[in-house]
Amino acid sequence: MKPKKEIKKVVFQSAEEMPTMPMSIGNMLWNKTGSWRNIRPEIRLEDCIQCGICWKFCPDMSIEIEAEWPVVNYDYCKGCGICAEECPAKCILMVEERK
Amino acid sequence: MKKVIMGNHALSYGAMLSRSQVIAAYPITPQTQVVELLSEMCADGTLQAKFIKVESEHSAMAACIGASAAGARAFTATSSQGLALMHEMLHWASGGRLPVVLGNINRAMAPGWTIWTDQNDSLSQRDTGWIQFYCASNQEVVDTVIQAFKVSEALAIPSMVVLDAFALSHTYEVVDIPDQAKVDAYLPPFNPPYRVTPDDPRAFGGLTGPEHYMELRYKLQKDMEKVPEMIERTGREYETTFGRYLGLVDDYLCDDAEIILVTSGTAGYTARVAVDEMRDRGLKVGNLRIKVFRPFPFEIVRRLTQSAKKIAVVDRNISYGHHGIFAQELKSAIYGHGGYKPVFGFIAGLGGRDITPASFREVVDTTISHERSEEEIVWIGVKK
Numbered sequence: 118m119k120p121k122k123e124i125k126k127v128v129f130q131s132a133e134e135m136p137t138m139p140m141s142i143g144n145m146l147w148n149k150t151g152s153w154r155n156i157r158p159e160i161r162l163e164d165c166i167q168c169g170i171c172w173k174f175c176p177d178m179s180i181e182i183e184a185e186w187p188v189v190n191y192d193y194c195k196g197c198g199i200c201a202e203e204c205p206a207k208c209i210l211m212v213e214e215r216k
Numbered sequence: 217m218k219k220v221i222m223g224n225h226a227l228s229y230g231a232m233l234s235r236s237q238v239i240a241a242y243p244i245t246p247q248t249q250v251v252e253l254l255s256e257m258c259a260d261g262t263l264q265a266k267f268i269k270v271e272s273e274h275s276a277m278a279a280c281i282g283a284s285a286a287g288a289r290a291f292t293a294t295s296s297q298g299l300a301l302m303h304e305m306l307h308w309a310s311g312g313r314l315p316v317v318l319g320n321i322n323r324a325m326a327p328g329w330t331i332w333t334d335q336n337d338s339l340s341q342r343d344t345g346w347i348q349f350y351c352a353s354n355q356e357v358v359d360t361v362i363q364a365f366k367v368s369e370a371l372a373i374p375s376m377v378v379l380d381a382f383a384l385s386h387t388y389e390v391v392d393i394p395d396q397a398k399v400d401a402y403l404p405p406f407n408p409p410y411r412v413t414p415d416d417p418r419a420f421g422g423l424t425g426p427e428h429y430m431e432l433r434y435k436l437q438k439d440m441e442k443v444p445e446m447i448e449r450t451g452r453e454y455e456t457t458f459g460r461y462l463g464l465v466d467d468y469l470c471d472d473a474e475i476i477l478v479t480s481g482t483a484g485y486t487a488r489v490a491v492d493e494m495r496d497r498g499l500k501v502g503n504l505r506i507k508v509f510r511p512f513p514f515e516i517v518r519r520l521t522q523s524a525k526k527i528a529v530v531d532r533n534i535s536y537g538h539h540g541i542f543a544q545e546l547k548s549a550i551y552g553h554g555g556y557k558p559v560f561g562f563i564a565g566l567g568g569r570d571i572t573p574a575s576f577r578e579v580v581d582t583t584i585s586h587e588r589s590e591e592e593i594v595w596i597g598v599k600k
Contacts, residue, residue, distance in 0.1 A: 132431040137372055137439075138313040139432050140410060144423045 145193075151179075154196035156211045158189055164208035171200035171209060217393050223384035224249035226354040226391055227293055227319040227377065230361025232263045233399045234317075237288040237406075240268035240279035242298060245331045246381040247321045250293040273298035277305035277316070284314035285420055287411035289365065293319035295381065296337040297326065303341065306374075310345030310436065312421050315368030315375070315406070317361060318346075322481065322532075323381045324567040332568020333381035335481065335533035339509075339541045345436055347375040347443055348510040350480040352466070354389040356507075359454065362394065363462050366403050366450050371439045380532075381568065383482040398457050443511045464513035466505040469495065470520045473502030475583050478529040478546055480506045483564075483571045487530070490576030501580055506542065517549045526558050528583045530576070530596070532565040539592055560589045564596035571596075 127143045129135045171187050172180045179194035180187050201209040227250045241251040257263035270276045273294050280290035299320055309316050324334040351357045357379055364375035379385055444464055451462035468488050470476055479487045484505030494501040504520055521527055531540025543561030560583050565571040575596050582594055
């Protein structure tokens with residue numbers, strides 16, 4: 118796995134140094150949208166068949182494969198439930214968030 | 217090569233000669249032939265482009281935005297209700313700094329349901345950050361599409377090339393179709409500094425906080441301010457290659473005119489017939505046809521109206537509760553530059569009602585016989 122990028126807020130000091138189009142200013146590194154989540158996916162790895170479908174279907178790229186096993190990135194997962202719906206082994210449970 | 221073609225096909229030829237790489241459009245009267253011909257060109261190989269069929273104008277513009285972000289030259293065409301449906305995506309194209317070119321056939325907005333011309337569809341998109349060209353002949357349409365791509369790509373701002381429904385879209389005229397090799401030399405392939413590519417992954421149009429948003433808009437305006445000079449320069453370059461100058465405005469006998477008729481679109485050429493008649497009667501009348509509406513060509517409009525005593529603006533559009541839209545713009549352009557000069561605002565030709573030389577005679581008679589306009593709007597040809 119690639120090392121994670123350092124989390125640093127970019128603030129340009131002048132219009133000139135900014136790109137012409139609103140592009141890649143790295144805001145999502147610090148704007149962690151996982152806090153929007155109401156239900157969270159929990160993967161029962163003992164039933165996982167390592168097919169990679171959850172990783173492929175996640176619309177927010179919030180499932181990473183680490184050492185061949187899926188791991189949810191809760192910093193960005195919004196709890197849409199697509200991974201649980203698509204999992205052929207039915208090993209992903211959507212669990213109510215408790216705050 | 218000269219051909220007799222309709223205004224809609226002039227747009228198609230412009231897009232073809234510009235070597236558009238992606239075309240996504242949804243048919244709407246009176247625009248349909250634009251994409252009909254382009255789809256045939258794509259099918260028979262005349263144009264090497266991806267033709268994307270979509271289910272709405274919103275999706276047509278979205279497809280062009282995606283294509284342009286990926287570095288492809290993208291073209292679409294629409295009209296009236298279709299342009300209104302694109303509205304959200306028009307902001308995405310300009311805000312994303314994507315040089316899409318769009319042909320819009322001016323058709324009045326419903327209801328009452330209508331297919332005939334007026335300018336309220338495109339002028340409702342005034343503040344979306346698009347360059348707007350208003351054409352008056354089929355020749356100008358072909359030439360302007362090619363120039364629009366050049367200007368748009370140089371400054372990363374999208375362009376709208378606008379023509380009147382039926383008065384131009386379905387009217388056949390002789391058009392000198394520019395030579396492809398010369399167009400290629402004038403308009404090199406689109407090569408944006410950034411594009412969506414796996415080789416250099418980037419996020420486009422992402423969350424932009426108050427610390428950055430304003431600078432992006434400042435940069436768009438600053439680049440918009442460079443458009444007039446760019447149009448004049450590329451217009452001269454076009455003249456060198458093809459023998460036709462493409463400028464911000466088209467002025468006719470304005471130098472010594474006491475009254476200047478300000479028009480746009482095909483009404484401009486009708487105005488000239490009236491100007492010639494009035495000159496024969498000894499009246500010093502001229503015509504200033506405004507071709508580029510956004511950015512508004514302040515400097516040249518001020519210069520050309522400088523010596524006139526009165527200005528009569530004929531609008532084929534209306535901003536309800538205010539005036540005709542070109543009349544407002546004219547007033548804002550001359551305000552604070554020299555003494556008081558009456559600007560008469562006329563509204564004519566809404567929903568495809570004809571604007572004839574007689575309409576302009578009425579406009580000039582009213583302008584001559586009044587020191588200032590009695591009403592904010594003088595209606596021409598309305599059954600009061």
